[in-house]
Amino acid sequence: MKNRLKVLRAERDWSQADLAQRLDVSRQTINALETGKYDPSLPLAFKIARLFGQPIEAIFQDED
């Protein structure tokens, strides 16, 4: 699944560690999400959407 996490993070000038801390996950998890190696659970996806103030489908795109 593709996502715009890296772009959204860059817009705010946050490091992976900053985003990890705001979401209470490890930096490794942020990296795996950004590279598309891991798709988040629904609760984590909602948490990410709330943090960036955007709907989930504006951040995650359901395509291969």
Added chain:
Amino acid sequence: MNAFLKNTRPAPAKVAILVLVGVVGVGGSMAMLLLGRGQWPTYVGAVAMAFAAAAFASTARRLYGGEPVRPAMRGFLIGFLGAMTAYVVLLLGAVQLYMAGLTQGALGYAAALAPVIALVAAFASLGLYVLRETDELLRRITVESLLWALGATLSLATAWGVLEAFGKAPHLQLWVVAPVFAVVFGLAQGLVSWRYR
């Protein structure tokens, strides 16, 4: 916002990892000391354990080196290190008693089973870690690695057992199963983490 970020003081993840690897190393040499008697599985086991510890250390350092230790991981490290230290001490004590020929009576049961209680505590700390970890990817990596370790250990143990029954392998005492599980788990942790890198 900045205060929120600065609130968590970066704990020395590297130190924790080094201590963990040290304990694994001690466990490896303990296994060698116990199996001893110049049997070849001893050396293979020791080398495999050292290799697994090194692989785990390098992966962990790369992944978590600069990060604060997560609360669940801190709890696990404390519980696991405490349990493994107790295990090594109790095992050394039990071996001493055995060498002194004091394990013939009821004391033998107590001496033999005391280290196992520590081992149960070590496994319990691992289980508690999975329950307490709030990071879903870390949880998944741990569970996946446990499944690899489970499958590999059961397969290896069965293969060895059948070979032994056919007279194609020397007798191996069953306690080696736990160290083998630990080594495979360590290797799997490294490989599974690397896959999600």
